[in-house]
Amino acid sequence: MKLGWRNTEKTYGKVTIAFHWTIVLLILVQFLLAVISEDLSPAYRGPMMTLHKSLGIFTLLIASLRILWWLFDTKVLRLSTTPVWQARLARLVHLLLRIIVIIIPLSGWYFVSAYRGAIDVFGLFAIPPITQINPDFGRAMKGLHILSFWIFAGLLSLHIGAALFHHFIVKDNTLKRMLVITIPHQLPRRKKATNSLKVIDFPKKFKK
Numbered sequence: 001m002k003l004g005w006r007n008t009e010k011t012y013g014k015v016t017i018a019f020h021w022t023i024v025l026l027i028l029v030q031f032l033l034a035v036i037s038e039d040l041s042p043a044y045r046g047p048m049m050t051l052h053k054s055l056g057i058f059t060l061l062i063a064s065l066r067i068l069w070w071l072f073d074t075k076v077l078r079l080s081t082t083p084v085w086q087a088r089l090a091r092l093v094h095l096l097l098r099i100i101v102i103i104i105p106l107s108g109w110y111f112v113s114a115y116r117g118a119i120d121v122f123g124l125f126a127i128p129p130i131t132q133i134n135p136d137f138g139r140a141m142k143g144l145h146i147l148s149f150w151i152f153a154g155l156l157s158l159h160i161g162a163a164l165f166h167h168f169i170v171k172d173n174t175l176k177r178m179l180v181i182t183i184p185h186q187l188p189r190r191k192k193a194t195n196s197l198k199v200i201d202f203p204k205k206f207k208k
């Protein structure tokens with residue numbers, strides 16, 4: 001089965017999958033930059049934090065576009081292996097994740113604006129401040145930046161835990177349908193893989 005650009009009721013489309021994994025990668029890199037640079041000398045910390053902030057503004061853009069896309073895209077249905085309460089919880093966690101990846105970079109932008117003003121993006125151009133200099137407000141936004149990140153980390157643990165639970169315990173296609181694997185998930189899988197390099201047997205009508 002070929003993946004389309006848009007979701008269908010059964011599969012995530014290429015755009016949703018691309019948004020999902022791009023955001024995962026961006027957040028991972030920003031987390032590492034912030035944490036690793038903490039103990040470095042200013043000569044290294046400066047450029048690393050510039051990269052952190054620049055990628056952060058880029059993440060804000062991508063996360064906003066993702067919400068727009070999600071609003072107009074087809075909604076993927078739950079798999080029959082997922083009980084209703086789990087599907088409801090997953091929907092809530094997905095919604096909170098979508099919102100919190102906006103709050104994290106936005107609070108970062110407010111926080112840097114309130115302390116220092118404009119933000120240098122990749123040394124190419126400057127993003128104007130979104131608020132006036134105000135150290136008290138800056139401190140509050142810095143608190144929100146860090147707090148929202150740790151709330152996000154909690155939600156993410158639940159999210160990854162659920163994905164792994166479905167993949168290894170329930171053994172359904174929840175994780176596979178978010179990967180770039182074009183699994184024919186209504187079709188029977190091979191019972192025994194004799195050669196791990198062989199592809200799944202497609203019924204003749206699916207062969208090109």
Ligand code: HEM
Pocket residue numbers: 027030031034035038049052053054055056057059060101104105106108109112119145146149
């Ligand atoms: C999704 C995007 C972002 C993520 C995941 C993220 C995550 C983090 C994390 C984990 C820290 C370390 C907090 C700590 O020291 O415990 C941090 C610090 C920081 N972030 Fe972000 N951030 C993002 C976007 C931004 C943006 C857009 C800006 C500003 C434009 C920004 C500015 C900063 C600054 C200046 C610090 C250092 C705080 C300090 O002085 O300790 N971040 N960020």
Ligand code: HEM
Pocket residue numbers: 016020023024027070076090094095097098101156159160163174175176178
């Ligand atoms: C290694 C990390 C991750 C794994 C293994 C993972 C796995 C998955 C899986 C399997 C689904 C499909 C769930 C279903 O169909 O019910 C999904 C959906 C989703 N994930 Fe993740 N995820 C990860 C990281 C993240 C991160 C960092 C975010 C933060 C924004 C996120 C946000 C979402 C959202 C919002 C959905 C719903 C579909 C959408 O609108 O894109 N995930 N994820």
